[in-house]
Amino acid sequence: MNPTLELLHSHRSDRSFTDQPLSEAELDAIVEAAYRGPTSINGQQVSLVVVRDPARRARLAEIAGGQPWIAKAPVFITVLIDFNKTAKAVAAAGERQVVHESVEGFGVGAVDAGIALANLMLAARAQGLGVVPIGGIRKDAQAVIDLLQLPSLTYPICGVAIGHVAQPAQQKPRLPIQTFRHEETYDAQALSPTVIAAYDATITDYWQRIGRSDGLPWSRNLANVYKLVYYRNTKPMAAKQGFLNDK
Amino acid sequence: MNPTLELLHSHRSDRSFTDQPLSEAELDAIVEAAYRGPTSINGQQVSLVVVRDPARRARLAEIAGGQPWIAKAPVFITVLIDFNKTAKAVAAAGERQVVHESVEGFGVGAVDAGIALANLMLAARAQGLGVVPIGGIRKDAQAVIDLLQLPSLTYPICGVAIGHVAQPAQQKPRLPIQTFRHEETYDAQALSPTVIAAYDATITDYWQRIGRSDGLPWSRNLANVYKLVYYRNTKPMAAKQGFLNDK
Numbered sequence: 001m002n003p004t005l006e007l008l009h010s011h012r013s014d015r016s017f018t019d020q021p022l023s024e025a026e027l028d029a030i031v032e033a034a035y036r037g038p039t040s041i042n043g044q045q046v047s048l049v050v051v052r053d054p055a056r057r058a059r060l061a062e063i064a065g066g067q068p069w070i071a072k073a074p075v076f077i078t079v080l081i082d083f084n085k086t087a088k089a090v091a092a093a094g095e096r097q098v099v100h101e102s103v104e105g106f107g108v109g110a111v112d113a114g115i116a117l118a119n120l121m122l123a124a125r126a127q128g129l130g131v132v133p134i135g136g137i138r139k140d141a142q143a144v145i146d147l148l149q150l151p152s153l154t155y156p157i158c159g160v161a162i163g164h165v166a167q168p169a170q171q172k173p174r175l176p177i178q179t180f181r182h183e184e185t186y187d188a189q190a191l192s193p194t195v196i197a198a199y200d201a202t203i204t205d206y207w208q209r210i211g212r213s214d215g216l217p218w219s220r221n222l223a224n225v226y227k228l229v230y231y232r233n234t235k236p237m238a239a240k241q242g243f244l245n246d247k
Numbered sequence: 248m249n250p251t252l253e254l255l256h257s258h259r260s261d262r263s264f265t266d267q268p269l270s271e272a273e274l275d276a277i278v279e280a281a282y283r284g285p286t287s288i289n290g291q292q293v294s295l296v297v298v299r300d301p302a303r304r305a306r307l308a309e310i311a312g313g314q315p316w317i318a319k320a321p322v323f324i325t326v327l328i329d330f331n332k333t334a335k336a337v338a339a340a341g342e343r344q345v346v347h348e349s350v351e352g353f354g355v356g357a358v359d360a361g362i363a364l365a366n367l368m369l370a371a372r373a374q375g376l377g378v379v380p381i382g383g384i385r386k387d388a389q390a391v392i393d394l395l396q397l398p399s400l401t402y403p404i405c406g407v408a409i410g411h412v413a414q415p416a417q418q419k420p421r422l423p424i425q426t427f428r429h430e431e432t433y434d435a436q437a438l439s440p441t442v443i444a445a446y447d448a449t450i451t452d453y454w455q456r457i458g459r460s461d462g463l464p465w466s467r468n469l470a471n472v473y474k475l476v477y478y479r480n481t482k483p484m485a486a487k488q489g490f491l492n493d494k
Contacts, residue, residue, distance in 0.1 A: 002276075003250055003251060004251040004370070005276050005279075005280065005370055005373055005374070007251055008279075008283065008366055008370050008373075009279050009280060009283050011283045011284055011285060013285065029249075029252050029256075031424070031427075031428050032252075032255075032424075033255035033256060034427075035424055035427050036256050036258045036418070036421065037258055037365065038258060038380050040382045041382075041468065041469070041472055042419060042468075043469055043473070044421065044422055044426075044427070046427070047426070047427055047428075047429060047433070048427060048428050048429065049429045049430075049431070049432065049433055050428060050429065050431070051431055053431055056431060080433075083473075084438075085422075085426060085438045086469055086473055087473075088438055089465060089466040089469045089470070090466070090469050092440055092444070092466045093464075093467045093469070093470035094470070095470040095471075095473075095474040096474060097469075097470075097473045097474065098473070098474060099472070099474075099475070099476055099477065101476070102476040102479070102481065102482060103353065103481055103482040103485060103491060104385070104476050104477070104478050104479065104481035104482065105473075105476065106350065106353075106354060106357075107353065107354070107357045107404060107481060108382065110353075110357035110361065111357045111358070111361040111364065111405055112361060113361060114357065114359060114360060114361020114362045114363075115361045115362070115364060115365040115380075116361075117358065117365075118284065118361065118362040118364075118365030118366055118369075119255055119365055119369075121285075122251060122255060122366075122369065123252055123255050126249055126251035126252055126255075127249065133285050135287045135288075135355065135358075138351070147432075148429075148431075148433055149432040149433050151433060154433065157354060157358060158358055171283070172289060174282060174283070174291065175291055175332075177278070177279075177282055179291075179294070179332060180278075180282050180291070180293070180294055180295060181278050181282070181294075181295050181297060182294060182295065182296045182297065182395075183296075183297055184296070184298055184299070184300055184303060185394075185395050185396040186294070186296055186327075186395055186396050186397050186398060186401065188396075188398045191331075191335055193335075193339055196335060196336050196339045197339070217340075218336060219336040219337070219339045219340040220340045221288065222288070222333050222336045222337050222344075223337045223340035223341070223342040223344075224342075225288055225290075226330075226333055226337050226344045226346040226347075226352075227337060227342040227343060227344065227345060227346075228345055228346070229345060229346055229348070229349040229352065229493070230346065231351050232349070232351065234349065234350055234351035234354060235349060235351065235493070238350060244350060246482070
């Protein structure tokens with residue numbers, strides 16, 4: 001089979017890492033994958049901060065709500081929405097950048113950050129490494145901004161822990177593909193209460209299979225997180241960094 | 248060399264397509280790549296609408312500001328931020344979803360959409376196909392919403408045209424990698440006016456090399472787009488779809 005398709009179709013998060021560091025060549029190839037990814041209008045409104053220092057990784061693990069794999073993995077890469085660079089370019093051309101003040105700008109940066117994150121993960125997995133994508137750094141973005149010395153018009157939107165896998169994980173089941181793939185127009189009937197109940201059962205089985213006694217059914221977990229704005233600092237912190245000030 | 252790294256490092260947009268359709272197997276493998284990608288808290292707040300109908304592609308090409316490759320490529324996939332599905336799950340668990348009202352929620356959806364987009368592109372290119380990622384559908388999101396019959400709490404954030412390449416493109420040069428990759432902390436000096444001027448010259452050379460007489464220096468192009476909010480409908484249209492109503 002096509003090795004790239006095989007990697008893409010077998011995505012999983014491996015949360016257990018050995019102490020073995022990444023080689024410079026491995027890390028370079030990972031970063032290059034994100035660097036070569038597309039960005040909206042070739043704006044290149046994404047940057048990475050590569051953290052190998054153990055103390056800094058331990059601090060990031062703590063900031064992200066206590067995620068031990070961030071401290072354990074030899075490398076953590078923070079993906080930034082970066083309209084600081086573009087603002088310099090716009091200024092060099094004699095204009096003042098305003099796009100970052102809008103949801104449109106923040107959204108463009110977030111999509112581009114997602115592309116970079118996907119490319120980082122795949123380049124790591126293509127070299128036999130394991131990855132854990134992390135959104136938890138948004139829990140206390142100010143702490144990340146301080147730790148990584150992030151300037152205005154940058155925002156730490158997500159990141160990824162990368163290392164050699166100790167104990168391979170299993171792939172998590174998804175909702176039926178009919179709820180994801182729509183033909184020509186959106187089928188609002190695809191996700192019915194029956195489908196949700198069946199997937200809750202599938203996920204419960206999965207938690208039992210991997211020995212996670214604290215695993216919740218899918219709908220219950222989503223309810224717990226999405227009945228509120230879990231990382232409620234995102235808007236005020238983004239505003240403090242200079243984003244989203246358009247009204 | 249590792250074929251996956253080779254693909255990742257050679258990313259380019261191919262804007263010329265033959266009339267040859269994609270096989271069902273090719274398309275299935277592409278969609279599966281996005282389907283298996285990670286999403287924040289496994290919320291699966293992304294959906295795809297696969298468009299093959301020529302009239303619908305022609306309309307999307309028009310909506311996106313006149314992008315002929317959308318009409319020419321046999322497949323266009325719209326990537327949706329989809330908190331409609333999660334809202335059903337939250338309701339099934341007896342709660343009311345509020346996360347979509349926040350920039351945090353919209354940002355999570357946008358990152359996940361970016362991951363899906365990257366996986367779609369790579370799965371296509373892994374099969375020898377060409378891709379053009381598209382943000383221009385946000386120019387008139389209402390028209391996309393009508394055309395694809397998108398329900399509330401979904402938003403068409405980006406898309407990709409996919410097909411067999413007629414005339415292979417060249418890879419676009421990037422800013423020096425030092426402006427992208429930061430070690431341990433952010434280096435705000437990496438992007439200097441000198442670096443911007445040098446990259447403007449590099450991009451100007453690139454436009455000349457590929458015969459694009461309308462190509463602008465990087466900083467001038469960014470200034471033209473980012474001195475305003477180019478797709479200024481994103482915030483009001485997202486609000487109309489039920490997003491970002493937290494104030």
